[in-house]
Amino acid sequence: MDSVQKFLEAVPQPVFLGLASVGALFLGSKLFSYLQLLLNAFVLSGTNLRKYGRPGSWVVITGASDGMGKEFALQLAAKRFNLVLVSRTKAKLESLAKEIEEKNTGKGVEIKTLAMDFNQNNDADYEKLEELVRGLDIAILLNNVGVSHSIPVPFTECDTEELESIITVNCIGTIKTTRIIAPIMKEQKRGLILTMGSTAGWAPTPLLATYGGSKAFLQHWNTAMAAELADYNVDSYLILSHLVTTAMSKIRRPSLNIPTAKSFVRAALSKVGLGGFINAPKTYAPWWPHAFMIWAVEKIPGVNNSTVISINKSMHVDIRKRALRKREREAKKA
Ligand SMILES: NC(=O)c1ccc[n+]([C@@H]2O[C@H](COP(=O)([O-])OP(=O)(O)OC[C@H]3O[C@@H](n4cnc5c(N)ncnc54)[C@H](OP(=O)(O)O)[C@@H]3O)[C@@H](O)[C@H]2O)c1
Numbered sequence: 001m002d003s004v005q006k007f008l009e010a011v012p013q014p015v016f017l018g019l020a021s022v023g024a025l026f027l028g029s030k031l032f033s034y035l036q037l038l039l040n041a042f043v044l045s046g047t048n049l050r051k052y053g054r055p056g057s058w059v060v061i062t063g064a065s066d067g068m069g070k071e072f073a074l075q076l077a078a079k080r081f082n083l084v085l086v087s088r089t090k091a092k093l094e095s096l097a098k099e100i101e102e103k104n105t106g107k108g109v110e111i112k113t114l115a116m117d118f119n120q121n122n123d124a125d126y127e128k129l130e131e132l133v134r135g136l137d138i139a140i141l142l143n144n145v146g147v148s149h150s151i152p153v154p155f156t157e158c159d160t161e162e163l164e165s166i167i168t169v170n171c172i173g174t175i176k177t178t179r180i181i182a183p184i185m186k187e188q189k190r191g192l193i194l195t196m197g198s199t200a201g202w203a204p205t206p207l208l209a210t211y212g213g214s215k216a217f218l219q220h221w222n223t224a225m226a227a228e229l230a231d232y233n234v235d236s237y238l239i240l241s242h243l244v245t246t247a248m249s250k251i252r253r254p255s256l257n258i259p260t261a262k263s264f265v266r267a268a269l270s271k272v273g274l275g276g277f278i279n280a281p282k283t284y285a286p287w288w289p290h291a292f293m294i295w296a297v298e299k300i301p302g303v304n305n306s307t308v309i310s311i312n313k314s315m316h317v318d319i320r321k322r323a324l325r326k327r328e329r330e331a332k333k334a
Pocket residue numbers: 062063064065066067068069086087088089092116117118119120143144145146147148169196197198199241242243244245246247248249
């Protein structure tokens with residue numbers, strides 16, 4: 001203790017004050033971001049969706065027939081938005097449209113559907129989409145469509161077909177759809193674009209390298225585009241999500257950190273734009289346990305920390321082993 005005190009006394013006062021204020025600023029900024037995290041999670045609500053369109057204005061949702069896309073459709077119809085549902089399987093789209101119409105009878109919710117496979121990257125499909133939305137008052141675009149690796153896989157062992165479809169659906173599909181819808185919003189001087197990101201894109205994720213890369217692309221793309229669209233009163237956000245119980249995650253049982261699509265989407269629609277503490281601007285993590293995880297990783301080791309990346313890698317190596325064993329069992333049964 002004595003020697004510490006002697007050392008402190010020996011430090012010239014301006015240097016001491018300088019160091020102390022750097023320290024205070026550092027701690028202060030962590031504290032401030034923690035406060036923001038708590039307020040976002042438990043106190044504040046996000047932008048009211050009515051800012052973007054009156055009842056009867058339209059929402060375009062991609063990947064709308066299942067998982068989170070389907071939930072977005074159900075919950076936005078209940079908020080009296082009309083829907084353009086875009087997804088691969090026609091029959092699933094039609095039964096969802098019927099379900100929504102039955103749930104909202106008398107409320108005048110209109111629904112248009114378009115069955116298209118984003119993996120085909122077919123110009124004719126995008127022309128049909130353009131035709132379908134012509135003249136509509138579009139309040140919200142939900143860039144939700146996405147595919148991942150069927151199981152965690154080392155990059156060098158992944159089929160090129162799978163690699164290509166991830167980029168084609170997640171990146172090309174999203175930018176081409178937005179290229180159609182964003183100009184309409186720009187013209188209207190009003191609108192909201194929400195794009196489904198992933199924590200696999202926020203932090204480098206071994207064995208999901210290409211999926212994570214596609215989501216990192218969307219994250220950077222969104223931040224830049226949002227700055228451009230801000231001049232036209234159009235808001236654009238990336239929604240950061242960790243695991244949710246859907247067909248994609250193959251997890252059925254919800255837990256605190258793995259919500260159902262219904263709970264996740266409810267949070268996503270009530271917390272629009274409440275980012276703040278996250279490194280990437282124009283990004284928000286609506287599910288609060290996800291937000292706490294994101295905060296802790298960003299503020300303590302950092303997303304690029306090599307120890308964090310190697311822990312993540314062992315986790316995915318394990319998941320892969322289990323998934324391969326399950327495949328084997330199922331192959332034997334069949
Ligand atoms: N689930 C998670 O843990 C998680 C975590 C972070 C981020 N996300 C992201 O959240 C978004 C939604 O994921 P989810 O879990 O809800 O997925 P999901 O349950 O697998 O549903 C995907 C939806 O996209 C459609 N789709 C898939 N490939 C398509 C294609 N080639 N062309 C047209 N439509 C296609 C599916 O249509 P069909 O009905 O024809 O199958 C389905 O409606 C994705 O962007 C995903 O990356 C998910």
